[in-house]
Amino acid sequence: ARSYNITLLPGDGIGPEVVAVAKDEKLMGGSALDATGVPLPDETLSAAKDCDAVLLGAIGGYKWDNNEKHLKPETGLLQLRAGLGVFANLRPAAVLPQLVDASTLKKEVAEGVDIMVVRELTGGIYFGKPRGFGTNDKGEDTGFNTEVYSASEIDRIARVAFEVARKRRGKLCSVDKANVLEASMLWRRRVTALASEFPDIELSHMYVDNAAMQLVRNPKQFDTIVTNNIFGDILSDEASMITGSIGMLPSASVGESGPGLFEPIHGSAPDIAGQDKANPLATILSAAMLLRYGLGEENAAKRIELAVTETLNQGFRTGDIYSPGTTLVGCKQMGDEVLKTV
Amino acid sequence: ARSYNITLLPGDGIGPEVVAVAKDEKLMGGSALDATGVPLPDETLSAAKDCDAVLLGAIGGYKWDNNEKHLKPETGLLQLRAGLGVFANLRPAAVLPQLVDASTLKKEVAEGVDIMVVRELTGGIYFGKPRGFGTNDKGEDTGFNTEVYSASEIDRIARVAFEVARKRRGKLCSVDKANVLEASMLWRRRVTALASEFPDIELSHMYVDNAAMQLVRNPKQFDTIVTNNIFGDILSDEASMITGSIGMLPSASVGESGPGLFEPIHGSAPDIAGQDKANPLATILSAAMLLRYGLGEENAAKRIELAVTETLNQGFRTGDIYSPGTTLVGCKQMGDEVLKTV
Ligand SMILES: CC(C)[C@H](C(=O)O)[C@@H](O)C(=O)O
Ligand SMILES: CC(C)[C@H](C(=O)O)[C@@H](O)C(=O)O
Numbered sequence: 001a002r003s004y005n006i007t008l009l010p011g012d013g014i015g016p017e018v019v020a021v022a023k024d025e026k027l028m029g030g031s032a033l034d035a036t037g038v039p040l041p042d043e044t045l046s047a048a049k050d051c052d053a054v055l056l057g058a059i060g061g062y063k064w065d066n067n068e069k070h071l072k073p074e075t076g077l078l079q080l081r082a083g084l085g086v087f088a089n090l091r092p093a094a095v096l097p098q099l100v101d102a103s104t105l106k107k108e109v110a111e112g113v114d115i116m117v118v119r120e121l122t123g124g125i126y127f128g129k130p131r132g133f134g135t136n137d138k139g140e141d142t143g144f145n146t147e148v149y150s151a152s153e154i155d156r157i158a159r160v161a162f163e164v165a166r167k168r169r170g171k172l173c174s175v176d177k178a179n180v181l182e183a184s185m186l187w188r189r190r191v192t193a194l195a196s197e198f199p200d201i202e203l204s205h206m207y208v209d210n211a212a213m214q215l216v217r218n219p220k221q222f223d224t225i226v227t228n229n230i231f232g233d234i235l236s237d238e239a240s241m242i243t244g245s246i247g248m249l250p251s252a253s254v255g256e257s258g259p260g261l262f263e264p265i266h267g268s269a270p271d272i273a274g275q276d277k278a279n280p281l282a283t284i285l286s287a288a289m290l291l292r293y294g295l296g297e298e299n300a301a302k303r304i305e306l307a308v309t310e311t312l313n314q315g316f317r318t319g320d321i322y323s324p325g326t327t328l329v330g331c332k333q334m335g336d337e338v339l340k341t342v
Numbered sequence: 343a344r345s346y347n348i349t350l351l352p353g354d355g356i357g358p359e360v361v362a363v364a365k366d367e368k369l370m371g372g373s374a375l376d377a378t379g380v381p382l383p384d385e386t387l388s389a390a391k392d393c394d395a396v397l398l399g400a401i402g403g404y405k406w407d408n409n410e411k412h413l414k415p416e417t418g419l420l421q422l423r424a425g426l427g428v429f430a431n432l433r434p435a436a437v438l439p440q441l442v443d444a445s446t447l448k449k450e451v452a453e454g455v456d457i458m459v460v461r462e463l464t465g466g467i468y469f470g471k472p473r474g475f476g477t478n479d480k481g482e483d484t485g486f487n488t489e490v491y492s493a494s495e496i497d498r499i500a501r502v503a504f505e506v507a508r509k510r511r512g513k514l515c516s517v518d519k520a521n522v523l524e525a526s527m528l529w530r531r532r533v534t535a536l537a538s539e540f541p542d543i544e545l546s547h548m549y550v551d552n553a554a555m556q557l558v559r560n561p562k563q564f565d566t567i568v569t570n571n572i573f574g575d576i577l578s579d580e581a582s583m584i585t586g587s588i589g590m591l592p593s594a595s596v597g598e599s600g601p602g603l604f605e606p607i608h609g610s611a612p613d614i615a616g617q618d619k620a621n622p623l624a625t626i627l628s629a630a631m632l633l634r635y636g637l638g639e640e641n642a643a644k645r646i647e648l649a650v651t652e653t654l655n656q657g658f659r660t661g662d663i664y665s666p667g668t669t670l671v672g673c674k675q676m677g678d679e680v681l682k683t684v
């Protein structure tokens with residue numbers, strides 16, 4: 001058996017609980033701010049760059065909400081994504097048969113939903129320059145950001161998305177706002193051009209406002225979605241809520257090479273932190289994605305995923321996915337039950 | 343009785359059908375492109391500016407989808423919004439008791455939803471400069487847009503939203519991405535500062551990704567939402583789909599003074615155009631908003647809204663909202679039935 005070097009970043013709020021299997025932990029987020037004055041210490045970034053994969057819990061909390069930008073936990077996360085060059089963020093949103101009732105959508109609409117959102121993660125309006133605060137010609141304060149994509153940034157994320165679609169049901173929907181934004185027009189043009197390299201994939205295009213509607217109207221129409229950083233932020237959260245159990249959903253962020261970043265899609269939930277109430281399954285499933293996409297250990301990934309399914313079949317539920325007739329457990333016990341069945 | 347001068351812009355696709363009560367029509371959108379070579383002829387803009395209110399059907403269609411930007415129907419719509427200075431777009435999303443089954447959300451989640459999205463309509467990334475296509479330092483093609491807001495642009499839309507919330511249930515949720523974007527940080531700062539002028543309104547803030555989730559999880563938590571142009575585009579469409587009947591939803595766009603622009607939120611639906619299948623109720627309800635917000639004729643607005651409710655109570659339904667046990671009618675008959683009961 002090979003041994004790997006994994007950097008664990010428990011983060012803030014319920015983060016430390018959900019990654020309590022921790023080994024080689026480094027500080028990041030609000031906890032790093034409190035201890036070192038910056039949200040992503042150099043030491044954390046170099047450890048992350050030097051290891052095989054990074055597992056992150058969650059970051060942020062009320063305490064740091066009004067901090068200036070460079071002192072926000074979120075800024076540390078963006079620096080980490082950029083520092084690792086993980087431009088492709090894979091966010092599955094699948095409705096598990098055991099949890100179909102957890103969705104607010106009607107059973108016949110939610111049942112069988114299985115979407116993968118491929119979100120561009122290191123470009124667009126999150127990182128575009130110029131950005132900042134200014135004064136306009138009337139002497140008024142302004143705030144501004146730049147949405148910008150280059151051809152190669154679009155090509156590389158589109159390529160990942162085509163490949164992902166190929167391993168799934170062969171359908172790719174590219175989401176943009178090409179009827180208004182130049183950045184989206186280039187996006188659509190490049191994605192369309194790449195399609196000839198993937199003749200087996202059925203490519204479609206959809207405007208972002210329509211996509212936000214279609215996810216509610218008929219989420220089953222989607223297989224793989226590819227979109228920019230900000231639209232991906234919005235749509236992947238919407239898609240995840242359609243499953244009814246965001247406490248269950250993992251994510252993987254990968255680059256051309258180097259360690260990937262794996263994290264649950266839920267936030268740090270400061271309101272329930274430290275109460276043993278959080279659902280650790282999203283983090284456990286992120287560890288499975290880490291094995292699959294980060295280390296190429298498909299079998300190990302499958303074993304973890306099966307253990308999660310088995311634990312759900314045994315009826316164990318944390319509060320967020322509890323329904324009458326199942327067994328309510330805390331964060332720690334849920335983790336233990338999965339470990340037992342692995 | 344006073345008489346008003348209303349400009350009717352039937353537009354494209356099902357647009358002409360849904361505004362078939364037409365009087366003083368002007369060309370805009372794809373139909374204007376075909377006839378005059380531009381999506382918003384000068385004559386249309388001056389007629390619109392000189393009248394009391396503008397009622398628009400819908401614009402766009404496959405035919406013009408690959409046109410260059412300045413030759414897109416959508417560009418005509420953006421020019422019209424800017425030309426009229428209608429910076430505040432009011433988009434109600436209410437679930438009617440008669441249509442609760444049309445929602446894909448569970449009855450207990452959808453029932454009683456009554457949201458008003460106040461979307462900033464003439465600023466942000468839709469209009470920000472610089473924008474266009476360029477080349478980066480690696481010689482690659484780029485596409486870029488600028489998200490920018492000034493203090494006064496934020497203040498005036500926030501003021502409208504606080505006033506709207508005051509006439510509703512007194513709750514205002516401002517949606518932004520202030521954990522990442524400077525434009526959103528200024529937005530949040532200005533909205534927060536204005537709150538002291540509206541001590542009777544309960545103001546909250548939410549990140550846009552969370553808002554996209556919360557609309558699915560528990561839409562009843564929202565009363566009035568205020569947000570920027572692009573987030574408003576996405577969230578208002580998502581909210582409208584939650585009602586299950588976007589063929590029912592009107593919108594009003596108003597400025598400081600001058601004529602307002604009133605339009606259904608649905609698109610031009612080229613796939614069903616000319617088949618007498620479209621639902622005219624969104625346009626009829628837009629006419630009611632025109633009476634209320636455009637002309638201050640509250641009683642006339644109420645009469646139209648009551649006639650729509652009454653027509654639904656009588657069981658008439660177009661295809662998009664049909665359910666067994668009701669009476670399926672076409673676009674024209676639905677309009678006639680409402681007229682009969684006004
Ligand atoms: C915390 C925040 C900066 C982050 C983002 O917007 O990317 C989060 O919402 C996410 O989706 O991972
Ligand atoms: C047609 C398009 C330009 C428009 C927009 O994005 O504003 C539409 O989606 C809307 O919401 O009215």
